[in-house]
Amino acid sequence: MVQSRVGIKPYSKSIKLSNIEQINKDWDFTIGLEIHVQLETNSKMFSSCEYSYDKSPNSLTCPTSLGLPGALPTINEKAIDFAIKFGLAVKGNVHSSFSFSRKHYFYPDLPKGYQISQYDEPIITGGSVPIWWNNEKYNIDLTRAHLEEDAGKSTHDASNKKSKVDFNRSGAPLIEIVTEPVMSHPEQARAFVQRIKQIVNYILISNAEMEQGKLRCDANISIKKRNTKTFGTKTEIKNINSFRNVQKAIESEIKRQHKLLSKGDSVKQATLTWNNEKNTAEIMRIKENADDYRYFPEPDLPPVEIDKKHIESVRKLLPNLPFELEDKWIKDYNFTSAEASILSNTIEIASYFEKMASNTNPKDANKWITGELFRLFNEENQEFDDKRINHNDLSKIISLVNDEEITAASGKEILRKLFYSDLEIDTIIKDGNYKLNSQEINIDEIVKNVVKDNQEEVKRFKKGEEKLLGYFIGEIMKASSGKINHKKIVEVLNKELKKN
Ligand code: ADP
Numbered sequence: 001m002v003q004s005r006v007g008i009k010p011y012s013k014s015i016k017l018s019n020i021e022q023i024n025k026d027w028d029f030t031i032g033l034e035i036h037v038q039l040e041t042n043s044k045m046f047s048s049c050e051y052s053y054d055k056s057p058n059s060l061t062c063p064t065s066l067g068l069p070g071a072l073p074t075i076n077e078k079a080i081d082f083a084i085k086f087g088l089a090v091k092g093n094v095h096s097s098f099s100f101s102r103k104h105y106f107y108p109d110l111p112k113g114y115q116i117s118q119y120d121e122p123i124i125t126g127g128s129v130p131i132w133w134n135n136e137k138y139n140i141d142l143t144r145a146h147l148e149e150d151a152g153k154s155t156h157d158a159s160n161k162k163s164k165v166d167f168n169r170s171g172a173p174l175i176e177i178v179t180e181p182v183m184s185h186p187e188q189a190r191a192f193v194q195r196i197k198q199i200v201n202y203i204l205i206s207n208a209e210m211e212q213g214k215l216r217c218d219a220n221i222s223i224k225k226r227n228t229k230t231f232g233t234k235t236e237i238k239n240i241n242s243f244r245n246v247q248k249a250i251e252s253e254i255k256r257q258h259k260l261l262s263k264g265d266s267v268k269q270a271t272l273t274w275n276n277e278k279n280t281a282e283i284m285r286i287k288e289n290a291d292d293y294r295y296f297p298e299p300d301l302p303p304v305e306i307d308k309k310h311i312e313s314v315r316k317l318l319p320n321l322p323f324e325l326e327d328k329w330i331k332d333y334n335f336t337s338a339e340a341s342i343l344s345n346t347i348e349i350a351s352y353f354e355k356m357a358s359n360t361n362p363k364d365a366n367k368w369i370t371g372e373l374f375r376l377f378n379e380e381n382q383e384f385d386d387k388r389i390n391h392n393d394l395s396k397i398i399s400l401v402n403d404e405e406i407t408a409a410s411g412k413e414i415l416r417k418l419f420y421s422d423l424e425i426d427t428i429i430k431d432g433n434y435k436l437n438s439q440e441i442n443i444d445e446i447v448k449n450v451v452k453d454n455q456e457e458v459k460r461f462k463k464g465e466e467k468l469l470g471y472f473i474g475e476i477m478k479a480s481s482g483k484i485n486h487k488k489i490v491e492v493l494n495k496e497l498k499k500n
């Protein structure tokens with residue numbers, strides 16, 4: 001079809017669609033994620049050896065985490081409790097008996113030649129995680145979440161062709177969270193990974209910082225022509241290092257698969273790696289057949305049995321979860337999903353809002369927190385900190401504005417002064433002379449003077465030029481430095497104009 005030569009684009013709607021949306025018109029995307037989260041228990045999964053991020057290389061090791069012959073594993077109970085917490089948070093099945101298995105593979109950062117993981121009896125199965133996408137809720141089903149140990153960290157220096165291994169991370173506790181292949185858009189995958197980070201932050205089991213490798217995500221992707229039944233062949237992308245790149249890596253792989261299938265080629269089962277510099281996922285290896293890890297039960301660790309009562313005692317430690325709060329706010333306060341998600345972002349913001357909502361109109365609390373307060377934190381490039389402004393002070397500002405004792409502009413100014421100084425709110429209000437209609441201002445006097453000084457306008461007003469009312473109000477505001485509220489001005493002004 002010939003495109004018109006003048007400035008009007010005949011198919012502007014489809015032209016605006018990104019490549020991905022274009023492909024999505026005829027093709028279905030299927031995405032499943034495997035997410036590793038490091039559990040912040042301070043010690044390793046199978047030994048009492050310390051683990052923390054960013055210590056000098058190979059300073060945090062022990063015979064077990066180095067895989068020395070004869071070293072025996074013991075189970076980190078705190079890691080079990082953390083996994084239970086996660087399982088309960090996502091309403092999965094928390095099993096009271098589970099076992100560990102050896103997963104065999106060779107890699108220089110895996111000195112034992114196997115990783116202790118879980119295979120047929122994981123601690124958690126099922127569960128689901130609600131996410132928002134285009135203002136709709138999607139419940140993403142989980143297959144399982146299991147405990148395992150991390151491997152060491154290899155770094156490769158291309159300049160001198162040397163590789164180094166740091167065994168600090170070797171044996172660090174992880175949960176691996178596996179989803180069903182139920183996500184249908186790269187943005188959903190990104191929202192899911194962000195949600196996982198948020199949940200593990202809320203339940204205090206990990207800071208899950210992707211830059212520190214504390215949350216790592218592998219994405220499985222396949223595409224199929226719309227209205228066909230069977231899934232396409234999937235590929236897996238490893239080493240995705242940021243939320244943004246979860247989306248970008250999946251998009252790049254969808255485009256690659258689409259290109260192949262459109263030419264009549266087939267997608268080969270493959271493992272890809274995300275290349276940050278080139279902004280694309282590259283093939284690392286083509287899989288001829290399924291990986292064979294030769295799983296077998298870990299002979300050095302007996303199957304674990306936990307008391308159901310213990311699981312219930314862990315349940316008591318759970319806070320209100322972000323998706324529960326969102327549902328409540330949407331239902332009780334009529335918030336949109338977008339408003340609710342901004343307030344639930346971190347547990348600090350959520351509890352600050354909850355405290356305010358107990359004595360302040362929730363819509364106002366939301367407006368002032370996400371509008372004015374967030375603006376101040378953004379100005380300073382700071383994370384939200386509930387200690388910076390006492391929630392009672394913000395509630396007080398809102399109630400003064402609502403009762404028209406101060407103007408909204410003054411409210412913002414007071415908040416700003418509170419934010420940047422150590423002064424008490426009452427001192428700021430008194431010193432700044434913010435109270436409207438205060439004793440020092442003689443409203444009647446000011447109004448009388450404005451009317452007297454503008455006799456010409458008064459005449460025109462009386463002849464029907466009603467818009468001059470705004471002019472008078474402006475003059476009165478000026479004369480009183482904005483310290484009289486609008487309603488009061490109109491009241492006194494009307495009286496005064498009638499007299500004239
Ligand atoms: P494997 O045996 O290759 O490890 P699994 O069936 O265990 O594969 O699934 C691993 C991950 O791949 C899971 O997150 C799952 O949701 C996802 N997955 C499975 N099949 C597909 C598919 N056809 N397309 C996209 N993702 C898939």
Ligand code: MG
Nearest residue numbers: 034117148176
């Ligand atoms: Mg694994």
